[in-house]
Amino acid sequence: MLHQVSDRSSGSDGQNKASLREDLQEFLSREAPLHQLDDLTKVNSVTLETVLRCLHARYMADMFYTNAGCTLVALNPFKLVPQLYTPELMREYHSAPQPEKLKPHIFTVAEQTYRNVKSLIDPVNQSIVVSGESGAGKTWTSRCLMKFYAVVAAAPTSWESPKIAERIEQRILNSNPVMEAFGNACTLRNNNSSRFGKFIQLQLNRAQQMTGAAVQTYLLEKTRVAYQASSERNFHIFYQIYKGASEDERFQWHLPKGATFSWLPNAERTLEEDCFEVTREAMMHLGIDIPTQNNIFKVLAGLLHLGNVRFADSEDEAHPCQLMDSAKCFVRTSASLLGLHEDTLLETVQIRTIRAGRQQQVFRKPCSRGECDTRRDCLAKVVYARLFDWLVSVINSSICADPDSWTAFIGLLDVYGFESFPDNSLEQLCINYANEKLQQHFVAHYLRAQQEEYALEGLEWSFVNYQDNQTCLDLIEGSPISICSLLNEECRLNRPSSAAQLQVRIESALADSPCLGHNRLSQEPSFIVVHYAGPVRYLTAGLVEKNKDPVPPELTELLQLSHDPLLTVLFPTQPKEKTQEEPSGQSRAPVLTVVSKFKASLEQLLLVLHSTTPHYIRCIKPNSQGQPQTFFQEEVVSQLEACGLVETIHISAAGFPIRVSHQNFLERYALLRRLGPHMPSGLRSPHATRGYSGQLARTEEATLQTVLRDLLHALPALTQVAATPADPLHCGKTKVFMTESVLELLEGKRARVLEQCARCIQYGWKRHQHRKQERQRRAATLIQAAIRSWLTRKHIQRLHTAASVIKRAWHKWRVRMACLASKELDGIEEKSMSQFPSSLNSSLLPSAQTRLQGAIIRLWPLGLVLANAAVGLRGFQRKLVVCACLQLPSDNLSTCKVQTAQGQTGVVSIRALPQGSIKFHCRKSPLRYADICPEPSPYSITGFNQILLERHSPVHL
């Protein structure tokens, strides 16, 4: 689901989904941080991505071991971590009441295995399958396991060997350097690569003490003796004798310093595995005495010299091809070291013997240069292979306990991992075939373990969806027709067939197999087998030949003629050996091919494994450079695929890859009940979801179960998953198990509920915001109004003050003006009165004067009207009328001239004086203050000192 979420995301939708994904990831990994997860099957969800992240996190935190269900994943630290393998730590794991509660370690597996033996519960015998690609750490792990048992299962008394008193566990441990010296080599992928598979049976007595061991080896890569890929090396032992031999030994073995051997490439490279002394010492402890050791090394030196034998091309087919001059001494030395006659050796390599006809007539056929090389190589290979097998048997005889002395065993299988190169051949076919077999065994066991976990949780379920690798195995080893049977048939018929023909035969005979493919673009004839770990292309060229692994009988006969004590043991003359070439071409007897031998030993091994309780350690190489603290995800993924862990992940996915504890499940999905038609009491209250974690902590287990049951009961209806055929969700005793699809559904529903809740919160929040804004707006308006009114009041107050000031000033000014005017007028009045003609004044008596004034007061308006009339009186008449109105003496009219300003005459204004008199101003006042003419205003008339009538132009009298 996590993938789906990430795949489908785009834009903002993508961001949402990414955050959902993170949230879900966090929820699923809430149980513990990734690097603290001791078990890969506990990562949530069990996908390749999370498994990888977990391994990465642990590797970086120097945690190299992680459980994966019934398997232990061991990451190669590529650095020494001595504290991880101390005897004290071994004892700690051994004495722990529950070692599985300690940190994952190979010692946990070892101790668990040991306790299983102790428990005597059937099957008592145990096996530990250590697998992984070259350089992943299988040999290291097997060594550590053996050391563990040597410490915890050591017999209390030493077992006395006739030759060397040595503890059995020490001898078992000593088998490692010997086997590694003879069976390991430096390859591109590992400086100490085991070139064989091995099954070590550690034998335990009734008291679970180690009394002995037995080693079984598989498929030694003997071609390495005569052929080493560039930058690779031959088996370590050749370099050990070449570099570590004493002067005397050098002389005996003809290994002078600086000598070059074509089968000893990259000899200048010194490895820690080149230590001759360690091998010798270990051999010694195993009971291989010095003379035997010397004999072995002498034979090996003979092989090195044989490798330098070179042939020239023959000009004539009837004659054997000649030795190159430089090679003559090598033939001699080689023959002498191998205890052979020089001529016989050379002749056997150069000339083939063919037996034909009923009488088995012998024909001798000179070989071509290529054939000579092949026969030379074959001689070396057969000697080395026999030597290796003999050594294993010697080791076994040294460490193997009397069958009566042991009752149970722990088997350690150090097996080569799945291989896929650009070009693969018979070796890879055998290796991958073995891996298919072991994978089938592993898956069956894994499923059983899964089933047990489900059973523990009270679940009844079977892996109906899982398809195992039986189809692939049918293709490889099935009966009657399979790749193996076709290859064997080719060997049996011994007919010449090309690589293309073999391809056609395989394709046509096995066309129905879904695991057989063909690469149409491939230049070379090949076929593809779709293994559980991926498709592998096998070239058909050389397959049959390799399967025959022919050893020409004359070569074996030659070696039987050797007078070397070791070769005499390795190639005994009696009983007469039967080789692959011996059966006549058309015989129906089964041929002992490489494939058939391998198949037989594999079946034997699986029989043993099936009779034991298996334990698995998958070694993983975090990077191909052998660097510490470097984790290359792509490389690890391909190894996880190859060791079947991805497969088990898929199997987990076919079951219930998501397991969530009851509490976590409720915490996350309790809200789904909101979608349901009714909400049971337990979760209805808001506290039920709000403070859920706190509440749950306090809730009794029974209540939890009830609530959970309630929820699970409601779920099918909510998620509508009830319609799906398989039961997708199960409630175990402590966990809820579900599939990815159910998780997806639940998450979808949860997202819906959360969305609804979010909407609700949004509405509430918006309403709250709106109300708040409203309140704020009203308050703001109120404040605004108050401030405005306050400002206005202030302004008005200021205006008032200003107006009062102005008014006061105005009044003051008016008063002053009035005062000035009145003063001025009064002054003028007095002056005017005094300016009246003296005749008038003098001629008028006081009573007459009083009358005149009265008349003026009474009649002045009439006089004024008349004087101002637009039409009517003019000139003298007007003057007369005015005078009459004003009762001015007409006789004296000439003396009563009214002065006019600038020649203008007439009444300009009439003023009411405060004294109650009327004053006429018959001219524009020359005074500064009295001639003001304010706007007629109803309010400003006081009746005093006001101009009552005014005209713009003076009344002309």
Ligand SMILES: Nc1ncnc2c1ncn2[C@@H]1O[C@H](COP(=O)(O)OP(=O)(O)OP(=O)(O)O)[C@@H](O)[C@H]1O
């Ligand atoms: N636990 C470990 N601690 C330290 N170094 C290790 C550990 N495991 C492996 N190595 C290192 O990795 C190297 C390769 O390991 P080992 O030889 O066990 O690989 P292998 O799987 O047996 O390879 P091959 O299949 O080629 O034999 C060792 O030589 C050692 O240096």
